[in-house]
Amino acid sequence: MIQKHNNQYINRELSWLQFNARVLQEAADDSVPLLERLRFIGIFSNNLDEFFKVRYATIKRIDLAKTDSREVLKGEVASELLEKITKIVIKQQAQSLKTIDIIKEKLKEQDIFIIDEKEVTEDQDAFIRNYFVTKVSPALVTYILNDLDKFPHLKDSVAYLAVKLTLKDKIPKEGRISKMLQQKTKEKIYALIEIPKTLDRFVVLPDKDGKKYIIILDDLIRYCMRINFSIFDYENATSHMIKITRDAQLDFDNDLSKSFIQKISSSVKSRRDGEPVRFVYDKELDKDTLTFLMDKMGVDNSDSIIPGGRYHNRRDYMKFPDLGKKDLVYQVNPPLEIPGLSLQGNLLAKIAKKDYLQYAPYHTFSYTVKFLRECAIDPKVKTIKITIYRLATISHIASSLINAAKNGKQVTVQIELQARFDEEANIRYAEQMQREGINLIFGVTGLKVHCKACLIEREEDGVLKRYGFISTGNFNESTARIYTDYTLFTTNEAILKETNKVFKFFEINYKINRYKHLLVSPHYTRSSLKKLIKREIKNSNEGKPSGIKLKLNSLSDYEMIDMLYEASRAGVKIDLIIRGICCLVPGIPGMSENIRAISVVDKFLEHPRLYVFHNAGDPKIYISSADWMTRNLDRRVEISCPIYDEDIKNELLETFEICWNDNVKARILSKDQDNRYIRNDNTKIRSQIATYDYYLNKLAN
Numbered sequence: 001m002i003q004k005h006n007n008q009y010i011n012r013e014l015s016w017l018q019f020n021a022r023v024l025q026e027a028a029d030d031s032v033p034l035l036e037r038l039r040f041i042g043i044f045s046n047n048l049d050e051f052f053k054v055r056y057a058t059i060k061r062i063d064l065a066k067t068d069s070r071e072v073l074k075g076e077v078a079s080e081l082l083e084k085i086t087k088i089v090i091k092q093q094a095q096s097l098k099t100i101d102i103i104k105e106k107l108k109e110q111d112i113f114i115i116d117e118k119e120v121t122e123d124q125d126a127f128i129r130n131y132f133v134t135k136v137s138p139a140l141v142t143y144i145l146n147d148l149d150k151f152p153h154l155k156d157s158v159a160y161l162a163v164k165l166t167l168k169d170k171i172p173k174e175g176r177i178s179k180m181l182q183q184k185t186k187e188k189i190y191a192l193i194e195i196p197k198t199l200d201r202f203v204v205l206p207d208k209d210g211k212k213y214i215i216i217l218d219d220l221i222r223y224c225m226r227i228n229f230s231i232f233d234y235e236n237a238t239s240h241m242i243k244i245t246r247d248a249q250l251d252f253d254n255d256l257s258k259s260f261i262q263k264i265s266s267s268v269k270s271r272r273d274g275e276p277v278r279f280v281y282d283k284e285l286d287k288d289t290l291t292f293l294m295d296k297m298g299v300d301n302s303d304s305i306i307p308g309g310r311y312h313n314r315r316d317y318m319k320f321p322d323l324g325k326k327d328l329v330y331q332v333n334p335p336l337e338i339p340g341l342s343l344q345g346n347l348l349a350k351i352a353k354k355d356y357l358q359y360a361p362y363h364t365f366s367y368t369v370k371f372l373r374e375c376a377i378d379p380k381v382k383t384i385k386i387t388i389y390r391l392a393t394i395s396h397i398a399s400s401l402i403n404a405a406k407n408g409k410q411v412t413v414q415i416e417l418q419a420r421f422d423e424e425a426n427i428r429y430a431e432q433m434q435r436e437g438i439n440l441i442f443g444v445t446g447l448k449v450h451c452k453a454c455l456i457e458r459e460e461d462g463v464l465k466r467y468g469f470i471s472t473g474n475f476n477e478s479t480a481r482i483y484t485d486y487t488l489f490t491t492n493e494a495i496l497k498e499t500n501k502v503f504k505f506f507e508i509n510y511k512i513n514r515y516k517h518l519l520v521s522p523h524y525t526r527s528s529l530k531k532l533i534k535r536e537i538k539n540s541n542e543g544k545p546s547g548i549k550l551k552l553n554s555l556s557d558y559e560m561i562d563m564l565y566e567a568s569r570a571g572v573k574i575d576l577i578i579r580g581i582c583c584l585v586p587g588i589p590g591m592s593e594n595i596r597a598i599s600v601v602d603k604f605l606e607h608p609r610l611y612v613f614h615n616a617g618d619p620k621i622y623i624s625s626a627d628w629m630t631r632n633l634d635r636r637v638e639i640s641c642p643i644y645d646e647d648i649k650n651e652l653l654e655t656f657e658i659c660w661n662d663n664v665k666a667r668i669l670s671k672d673q674d675n676r677y678i679r680n681d682n683t684k685i686r687s688q689i690a691t692y693d694y695y696l697n698k699l700a701n
Contacts, residue, residue: 007671008565008591009583011076012556013055017088018673019580020047022601024092025667025675028099034110035320035328036603037103041096042318048089049157049245049315052278056085057247060277074558090306097309111211112323117223124205124213131203132224136217139196142228146189151296156246158194159313161221162281164289165189165234189232190292193221193239201316204323212323218311240282242293243312247275283307330603335364335481336695341489347371348378348458348467351489355645358487359655360473361604362695365480368487369396371469375456376404382464385503386454388415390474391429397475398429402436414441414506416449441506444637447522449506451625451639452487455499466496470641472608472623483607484688486623488641488648495641502639519640521626526560526633528640532613532620533563537570539616547614548574549656553607554581554627561628568594577659578669579606581629585671597669598678600662602688610652611640621649655691662687 026032027040062069063078070077104114120128143152154160167187195201195218203220205213218241221228225237276297281290294305322329337343341356343366350356351371358367373396375381384404391398405411415430434440443449452471457464473485490496494517501513502520512523519528533548540546548567555561555576561584564574568591576582576597586595600606609624624640626632643649659666664686666678 007585007588009074009558009561010585010671010673011074011081012581012583013051013059013081013085014088015556015581015583015673016051016055017085017092018675019599019601020044020051021092022599022667022675023047024096024099026601027096027103033328033330034103034106035322035325036330037099038317038320041100041103042315042320044092044096045313046315046318048092052245053156053247056082057275057277059085060247060275086306093306093308096314100309100314110325110328112214112325113211114214114216115205116215116219120215120223123208124215127206128203128215128220128223129227132220132227136196136199136221136224137228139198140221140228141194141196143192143194144189145191145296152192154192154244154297155194157243157313158197159218159241159243159311160195161193161218161239162242162285162289162293163189163191163193163225163229163237163239164286165191165229165232166236168233168235189229189234190289191229193228195221195241195313200321201313201319202321204321214321214323216311238286240285240289241310241312242279242281242285244276244297245278245280247277278306280306280308280312282310282312284310333692335361335366336692336699338363338367339698341367343367343370347374347489351467352465352491355488355490355492355648357648357651358489359608359691359695360480360485360487361482362484362692365477367489368469368471368475368480369400369477371489372397372400372454373403375458375467376400376407376409378458380460381409381456381458383410383412383457384454385412385456385500386414386475387449387451388413388426388429388475389450389452390476390479391426392476392478394477395429396477398433401438402433405433405436405438410439412439412441412503414443414449414503417442444506444509446635448631448636450632450636451502451520453499453502453639455496455503465491466493466500467491468496468499470495470499470623470639472610472625482603483605486608486610486652488623488643492644495644499639502637505637517642519622519624519626521632521636521638522634525626525638525640529560529611529628529633530563532611533567535615536572536613537567539614540567540571544616545614546572546616547612548572549610549612549660550575550628551577551606551608551610551656551659552627553579553609554629556581556583557628557630557633558583560633564595565591568592575660576669577606577656582669586669588671598660598662598666599669599675600659600666600687602665602686604688606659609640610656612653612656619649619653621652623652655694658685658690658694659687661685662690 023040023044027037027044059078059081062072063082073081107114165188167189199217201217202214203217205215222239225239279294338356338358341347341350347370375384384401401411401413413433415426417426417430430440452473452475455466455468457466469487469489471485471487473483498515498518505513515524519525536546536548555578564584568574572594574595576595578597578599582597584597586592586597609627611622611624613620621643622640623643624638626638626640632638643652662685663678663680663682664684667675668678
């Protein structure tokens with residue numbers, strides 16, 4: 001009989017907050033270079049903004065629906081969960097502020113000073129005033145609230161300075177009582193200053209005596225307050241920062257005359273009017289001003305109201321200048337070539353002979369770009385099909401596809417216009433590619449297309465030969481420098497024939513294809529994974545070798561978690577490397593005692609998905625675009641690709657073990673959710689550095 005446990009799962013949102021706590025740990029880690037610690041503060045803040053726009057907003061909608069939320073939230077009451085989240089976030093925000101103060105003190109030891117408006121020296125005054133007049137003032141939007149019939153619409157995640165000006169008294173003061181009455185009735189001007197997103201948040205001031213000085217744009221504006229409000233004769237001014245986060249849900253209209261691009265574009269624009277879900281304010285803000293603002297903005301107790309520090313939008317710390325201090329940032333290791341696959345040679349000719357694995361950013365992403373550039377000019381290449389989820393701002397991928405179309409290739413691009421927060425960039429590229437004659441496909445109704453695949457057909461000796469690549473990450477040059485991801489280059493006909501079936505599904509949605517090799521969501525991934533787990537259970541029960549190794553961003557699907565629990569009870573050893581959400585509770589006797597789980601947060605964002613099933617000594621290994629989340633298994637088009645090349649199999653197993661043995665940046669995932677670091681007497685292994693060295697050695701041998 002299966003033993004039931006009260007704490008069988010960890011709530012998804014609370015688990016995510018613990019992931020973000022791991023990011024905050026990096027900011028607090030003395031071994032991390034100082035300027036990188038500030039950037040981790042930025043990542044922590046940016047993550048939190050997106051969490052409130054999406055997850056918190058979703059729970060709030062569930063709460064406002066006034067239905068029983070326990071089923072959809074797996075036992076949690078929506079209103080209670082919102083309160084838990086707010087309490088945790090307030091605590092984390094307080095910790096982040098303490099961490100910033102510590103980092104600033106450490107920076108002073110390096111002769112780097114982040115000053116505020118009260119610390120400006122006479123030498124800096126002229127530079128700051130000139131900078132304000134020439135660069136800042138023309139970009140400022142200032143609202144005088146007293147005379148407005150309607151409170152201005154505050155933009156999502158834009159910081160504002162809430163200003164209160166106390167005007168000078170122009171009535172002659174006679175006697176003590178008269179002075180007291182006048183003091184009570186002095187006219188006040190309330191204003192909002194929008195902090196421009198078009199300007200650098202950190203203004204580097206001229207060096208002095210070898211010391212470097214930076215003033216945050218907010219404080220520069222505070223210093224120049226009298227210039228900005230020169231038309232008012234005031235005696236006192238206070239300014240405190242506020243910020244609103246809005247619901248990022250897209251709502252589509254049903255106008256049949258609009259194209260899909262038009263509908264998405266219209267919906268993205270309407271997102272700007274989404275309901276507020278979080279209000280963050282400087283805790284020093286006057287109570288009467290706070291009440292006034294909350295009332296005017298429509299913020300109520302169902303929103304997350306968070307008293308914060310003096311500065312908001314700390315995500316800008318991700319772009320903190322390095323000031324030429326190379327010793328205060330991570331050492332840059334140049335991306336490596338793949339052994340045997342020269343970027344100066346003919347890639348297609350090499351890939352025709354064997355499979356190759358690109359593991360960015362250890363390997364250069366240039367292979368993906370060069371593959372497409374070769375195809376764009378190769379007279380024998382007839383067709384190119386590719387899926388696009390998130391493109392770089394300036395995309396060589398997109399330009400290569402356009403180049404191919406100009407050269408007469410038949411180019412088909414499945415572009416996901418609903419890639420959250422990248423809709424506008426994708427719309428822009430979609431319109432550009434459409435103008436160049438590229439055949440665009442906008443997915444499948446009700447499903448996001450999240451798989452990462454490319455398929456080309458090349459005429460060789462009178463027949464069409466397929467080449468292609470399948471990846472765990474986006475075809476994005478920018479993120480490829482900081483996200484770790486696998487890409488398999490192959491001519492394996494079995495794999496590519498089935499990849500072509502996926503592209504056919506995009507155009508003929510009613511036809512469900514069969515697959516022998518690929519695991520394809522939404523139709524087969526879940527059932528295929530369950531079969532693979534059951535085989536491990538069967539092998540264990542029969543005394544055969546068994547085991548499961550998974551590397552994922554998130555593990556939150558309860559049915560799959562239950563399958564892993566069942567495997568654990570059958571004696572199957574399971575090792576999990578989960579960067580983000582992990583709703584599974586490892587190490588519980590009678591439920592998960594054979595499951596171990598860790599999380600690695602370091603310089604690069606761990607993004608690949610890898611599934612390894614022992615299969616009695618003949619491992620079945622897949623790279624995938626799919627996390628084990630309900631949305632990836634049931635509501636998205638995903639591809640999990642089998643690895644058949646023995647060398648690549650070994651490579652994936654060896655790099656998994658490097659990551660698993662990390663005892664510098666790995667944390668233990670447990671029921672306590674305390675993010676305890678793995679510390680032991682073994683040789684120190686920082687897996688991301690060790691993985692780079694692993695590939696460096698392969699290149700040398």
